[in-house]
Amino acid sequence: MSSDIAQPEADSNLACTVNETTNSPQKWMLFFGSIMAFFAYLSTQHVDGEPYGFYSLLPALLILFVAVITKKPLESIFAGIIAGLLLLDPTNIVSGLGDLSINVVMDETIAWIVLVCGMMGGLINMLERGGSVLSFGEMLARRIKTKRGTMLTTCTLGIMVFIDDYLNSLAVSASMKNLTDRYKISREKLAFLVDSTAAPVCILVPVSTWAVYFAALLEENGATAEGKGMSLYIESIPYMAYGWAALIVVFLVAGGILGDFGSMKTAEKRAQTGQPIPPGIQQDGFDTSAMKRTTPIVGLLNFLMPMAVLVAASVYYEIDLLLGALVASMFTMVLYFWQRLMNFGQLVDSMLDGFKVMLHPIAVVCAGFMVKEVNDQLGMTPYIIDSLAPYLSKELLPALVFVSMAAVVFATGSSWGVFVVSLPIVIPMAISLDMSMPLTVGALLSASAFGSHACFFSDSTVLSSQGSGCTPMQHALSQIPYAMIGAVIALVSLLILGFTVA
Template sequence: MPNDNAMPLPSSNKLSKKIGYLLGFATLVILFIYIGQNHVQGESFGWLSILPTCVVLGIAFTTHRSAEPLVIGTVAGLIMLNPGETVPGIVKVTQAVLVDPTIAWIILVCGLMGGLIALLETGGSIFNFSRVLLNKVKSKEQTMLITFCLGILIFIDDYLNALAISTSMKLLTDKYKISREKLAYLVDSTAAPVCILVPFSTWAVFFGSLLESNGIAESGQGLAIYIDAIPYMAYGWATLAVVFLVAIRKLPDLGPMKAAELRAQAGQPKPDGVDEIDLELVQDKQTSDLMGVINFLLPMIVLVIASWLYGIDLLAGVIVAITFTIALYWLQNILSITKMFDSMFKGFKVMLVPLATVIGGFMLKNVNDQLGLTQHVIDTIVPHISPAIFPAVIFLVLTAMVFATASIWGLFAVAMPIVFPVAIAIGTPMPIIIGALLSAAAAGSHSCFFSDSTVLSAQGSGCTPIQHARTQLPYTLIGIAITAIFFLIIA
């Protein structure tokens, strides 16, 4: 008699697919071992250094996963560096990334922002704020315009923009059957692209300091030089124009976004496969609409002001905002201290998945730095560019590099000492080249599926980074094309 409890055999299709994956994986391992064994220590890997990133992109867009391809790409790069030291290499890279002050800052900011948002959700503040908007907003176009306008108003930091706006607008976008992917696009398009256009943002502060350290601006004048270049930060302006046209429905849904919107119109705004990253938590207590709005807006205002007062430091700002929100809720008896801390711990936990992706991106960056990818591309291309196309090519090359590596701060710290002397030698006006560099930073960050702003926009909106990146890509390509044409004309 047949055994009903016997484990079913896998179908031939599934078995064939698994065998195909194994053969493909084995082929890649052999290829990277061969490259590693035949590489002479001390010599450049040349264009072979881009192979791990190609593996990451290929696997990511095939499997629609984000964290796993980054790990595989990191391992592939370590095999190239030294096949016999791959496992110790993984340990060293992981430790190097986790002790990096930048990563520590990102983990704390993202985790605490997740805790603050969970606290606002559990106390009903976000629900009440969204409910007030529900009563005021009467159409899909108005919903998208409000999302667009909120993104412009919260300009101080792209992390704050990505998480706060997406979380507060989900109830409204769901009502009007706007896909979570489009919400993520609206939010992400007003994050980094807006931050580069505002001199009072984390981006402006960082890049202003780079201008000073590279001798382009005197001490204390970096921000002034940055402001002069804002009119030439074409990607920011182009993206704002494109997303505005999308918000008022003058630009149609393109490519994968069209499929996402059709799914939303059929009654499913949230895509499949995102239950494990849902940020929505159960509200513990509802207040009046007025107090609900106040209880949402006050912590946001405190967060922005505190970040500004502490030198545009979002970590200091979110610590002050959490402390303020706890006191605000306690005075109103909205939540007990125990429930408030429980909700914050849940919010921190929810951020672990996107943080894993961001950390994976930094691990890949570490390996790419060891392979010399960024240095090779810049050294090979930059010195040989014609003056007439220099700004446009710099924009396109560095956009591609940020897209492939998600390295924004590190990449430009390497690129600026090479790009600026060439620009001065061929007579390219400094505001134009700074505009090209900042446009590339924003465009690459906006396009890359594992950049921090992309991951956080997807997390807050309720879709995966790959779902967000795929649906957003046609619109980012429009912005990139407009920007490249702009730099060709003004050069």
């Protein structure tokens, strides 16, 4: 009983300390300045031409530290970026930051992410203002009568929208928010249900953006013969331990078998009092005040047809969600204009306003790629892999690959970019040990899925929280216990597979 009382008091004291720090500019500037001075000093201890070694981990650790204190992902990431640049060259920090920003903005992957997020935000905004999302929610509400049924439906929808984790994170959360609010399910739990069926499911399906990207990457790095990348990817699916583990965990939670822990328990208690939306959270910015109502059947079709066009067009253009979103947006604009649900000006405004809503998530994701660039310059990935090299064996390689690469992806938030650096190291290592290549690829994809799932500033985490209506930190803190359960299951599975399959 005393421990139950002490915990809220401890949380209250911590909150007071954090508030006192953040509300006192002088103390905060002194604190932050001391840390930056420390990184500038460390740069003087580094010998040019030599690797940074343990120092390469410090910016990532600073990001986690600041995030825990401030609960603000963007500010935390920029603290790590500045620290990393100071470590690299404190005399060139302004131009270094400028060059880093230009390089990231000019990156083709970043341009793709910005356009996809913006297009998806605009499409969902049109669906919201046209009343289609509401019609879809009402259709589900007539058939789903329980809280557990709502959560299981959310997970099932997540599996059905398997083509891309961005599509999953935004579309499923948008269509389920009204229903989860009705059954007093917290937005944090909605974000968890959505995020757990995003990247973890996408890696298990060969018809997804993940599969296309990694199949090409495997061919480029000599893991298989040219043209055989997708075949190797499909062979690796049974060994993608974290994807399967995350799927099991989320259905156990949705079915009420696995209970609520930590921040999730607090969020669910708040939701049961009639507050599913966390305090201080602004609405997602989608203005539905001028929404026109249609018949339920027409409204449902107005939701399902754009979604079908989105998936079909993405598949047609070789799993390119950008082109799929572009085609679906044009289709929706014509469909709604023809039905006089919105005029042309309102449709264009919907697209632009939807893009504006996505600006903060886009900024966080772009900042995450800047962290990745800094970590690459510091040599963090090779350092982690080299540190584990003395412990490598054929049997332990899958588990060590999972642990090391999961740590790298978690620290950088870049589930795709990291493997451009790591694959040229890991693949030759696996070949030299005569390791099962499907098992190696399974361990790599498991690490990528876990890092994307657990990191508080990864793209899927940020988009899931944005779509669900909570902050990335609220989502990440409530999700991390379940992600760790999945990680432990995956690690044990890969250890067993290492001794039986490798």
